[in-house]
Amino acid sequence: MAGISREGDEERIGPCLAGCKDPALKEILRTAVQAALAGGEVLRGLYDQPHRITHKGAIDLVTEADVASEQIVLEMLRQAGGGIGFLAEESHSSYENIPPGPVWVIDPLDGTTNFAHNFPFFAVSIAYCEGTVSKVGVVYAPMQDELFCACQGSGAWLNGRRIHVSDASTLQDSLLATGFPYAIEQEIEGVMAVLKRMLLRSRGVRRIGAAAIDLAYLASGRTDGFWEINLKPWDTAAGMLLVSEAGGRLTTYDGKEYTPYIPEVVASNGKIHGELVGQLLDFTRESA
16 A cells, blocks of 8 residues: 655655644544555556546546545555545535534545546545644645645645745735635636636636645635635635645635635635635625
8 A cells, every 4th residue: 555655755745744832633644644645646557547537527537546545545545544534525425503512624636527538637635634624635646746735833834845925915916726616617607706806906817626636726825816616615725724834814704704605705815815705795695
């Protein structure tokens, strides 16, 4: 079974492990990294091969790689034990309420449409959460071999290098990112209205197609802000910790506290957050 075995893997998570002061969280972080790397190896092995594609919706895809990656991730997390529950996109995706106990929140392949089209931007995303709080987050982009990780209170890291959000101080000087919902036909007017507004007020907008990568890139200063609707917990649970530990901020569109169980998020380097919220406020669905 794959784990932290390739040369350099232990070294590139060492600084993040060293910064994690809670011994229990340190072991959870190590387990999450091992599982993410193993899932990533599966995805890399299946990339550029003929794919078996099924549909959860008109444009919401599942491939054999989603299932294979999730299987090995779940197997490794189960072997680690600890009595932690699971919330995973393909096999443990049902939830009516916030899980009451500790839970692994897993997306085995964030960016399935990209993967299916051999567009090499996708990731394995694993978070360890207690209630609405992410305490460990790992995002692994296998085609770039980029391992982003964070432990609550110890910063965010990319391949052993500490990362920080950008210093952009105005929306006009910012590069933004967003994503489009699968039910785009039901959301098109609002999505396009927000996109037009942001395009006219920023340096540009990028759409990668994987929220975990969007948040990891924001945490590492590659972009300055991000917004999206209709996301699920496994899309953001790991990435939100990366952003907050890198010095950024996340809220709903109306500036209220964000959790992975709220289906709208705006994230930023903090400095442009007020401007972003100002542009998104009248599109929120979370106001009472």
